[in-house]
Structure formats: C-alpha cells, structure tokens
Amino acid sequence: MRTKQTPPEDAVNRYLKRKEAHVSKKTLYNYDTALTRFLEYLEERNITDMRDVDSDVIARFEEWRLDDVKPITCRNDMRTVKNFIQFCETIQAVPVGLHELVNVTKVNEDDEICDDVLTREEATAILDRLGKYDYASLRHIILLLLWKCGMRIGGLRALDLGDFDEGRPAVELRHRPESGTPLKRKDHSERDVIITPEAAEVVTDFINDQRPDVEDKHGRKPLVATKHGRTSRTTITKHVYLATSPCFYNGGKCPFDRDPDTCEATQWGHASKCPGSVSPHALRRGYVTAARNAGQPKDVTGDRVNMSGKILDKHYDKGSHDEKAERRRDYLRDI
DSSP: OOOOOOHHHHHHHHHHHHTTTTSOOHHHHHHHHHHHHHHHHHTTTTTTTTTGOOHHHHHHHHHHHTTTTTTHHHHHHHHHHHHHHHHHHHHTOOOOOOOGGGGOOOOOOOHSSSSOOHHHHHHHHHHHHHHHHSOOOHHHHHHHHHHHOOOOOOOOHBBBBGGGEETTTTTEEEEGGGGGGGOTTTGGGOOOOOOHHHHHHOOOIIIIIIIIIOEEEEEEEEOSSEEEEEEOOHHHHHHHHHHHHHHHHTSSOOOOOOOOOOOTGGGTTGGGTTOOOOHHHHHHHHHHHHHTTTTOOOHHHHHHHHHOOHHIIHHHHHHHHHHHHHHHHOOOOOO
C-alpha cells in the first residue's frame, strides 16, 4: 500500500479526534501531552512528513526523551507513540507494520515506583500555616481534604455541596460521569469518608465565608469552587505545588539556597519548578504512609482511599524499614 504525504500535526489531530469519543478527558490530555513532545522532536529535525518517520527516528526520540524524564514517563510516552504510529498505518501515512518496530521503554520494578511523598511533619506545617494566614481559603480546603482523606484529585473535584455531611461529619464521593465528574474506578470508587470535627469546621467556614455561590455547567453546586465554577485539575495542582514549596511553610527559608524574592518557583503557576514541591498524588502517598505508621490497619486505610492492599504496599506505603518494623512490634509473639 502506497503512503500519502501527511504532516505530523495533521496526523496527531486526527488521532486525538478519533480517541476523543471513547477515552476520558484526562487520558486524552495524556495522549496530547506525549504527542506534543513527539511533534517538538520532529520539528527540531525538520521532519514535516510522516513518511520520513522510520524506526530509527522513533528510537532516537526515545533517547531524546530519556534525557529529560524518568523511564516510567518515557515508557508511557512510547506506548502512546506506538499506538499513534499504528493509527498512522490505517490512514496510509506510514508503512504498514512500522508500529511493530517501536520498542516501548523497559523499566525495572524500582523505576515503576514513584518516591515523591509529603511527610506527616510537612503536611502538619503546611496546614498550620494555612490555618493561620489563609484560613478556610480555597487553597486551605484543597490541601486539607487531599491530606485528611488521602483522595485523588478526581474525587476532590467530584464533591458537591450536598456531598458534605456536616453532622457526621463526612464527605460522600459519588460517580457522576454523565455530568462531568467520573471517579477513577467508577462505582467501585464510591464511598463515604469520615473526617474530624476540626476539619469539618474549616469546610463549613469555607462554605459560609469564602466559597463563591456558583454552579457548574451541569447545574451542580461544586464544593471546591472558584468564581468560574468547579475547580479545574490544573488549578488544584498549582495550589498544591505552591503550598508544598518549603519556603511557603517554613518561614520563607529556602533549603536550596535560592532567593525567594527572585525565585521563579514562588510565582503562581511556576511552583512545580521548586525542587521541594510535590504533586497532589504525593499527599495521597503521604497520607497512606502516615496512617499505616499510626497503626491504622491496611484494609481500613485501603477502603478509605479506595485502593487494594497490593497497590498500597507497592506504590503508596513509603514507610522506612524501621517504621514498618515498629508497626509489627505489637503483633509479635515469642515462639
């Protein structure tokens, strides 16, 4: 079958359009991000026709990517590129069978595990700082609920005003894909998460004093809201990166010898450039580790954060060997 002249950007746009109908917005975003990097690579090498993309070009893209990202990230990117190349075969943009020559980055077990974690001490310092200077603000609510509940961003975004039960107190996570807030494991992610009266008081004060009286485009009233409606994943992430930068919560002292007055990472939207800041998922890992160190049973922790014991052990429990040994102390018997 003869191939046709196809600009790489056109091929990517057609691929994403095809995927749009049957993948989540987050998955589509991940595809778009990976293929944007691929397009950047091709542009740097003046490749303007997919017919000039061969297995060597793709292999060199993998090498180029590994200079900037961890193997686990490169693996995900290469999986997307391989699937994209397979799509390109169907539109006669590249030779049939090219995708079979694409090698997906191999990672060892250690590379699969992300070690970014917010410790209990760091979380306490951050929440203390927010409680003193940004009480019941949007940022305070985001950090408070992510830490205290160990939930995913998707769960936090899914909460409506009616999902906060002040009396129990608890937050109720529900899967509502038809109105834009699916949960990762769909109905299996639905649960009620008990919170402390102290945390509930902050949420109540946010609702009464800080939360804008808005609805989202589906007519729902989001709990975590801005004046534009339901808070986006990007906004939540920016708040977390900023609040977890050490100079934000330790009195303005930078452990990396930077000047906070001129450091780009102290600016809104750039805090991810701070070596000490972490993503929202690091709070989830931190909560799991802190809960297990405090003696909370694995099954209770797993049910609370909607996670299997196997995944909890492999990817989320970041306790040291000493901490895990201490957890076992009360269960030991002299035999």
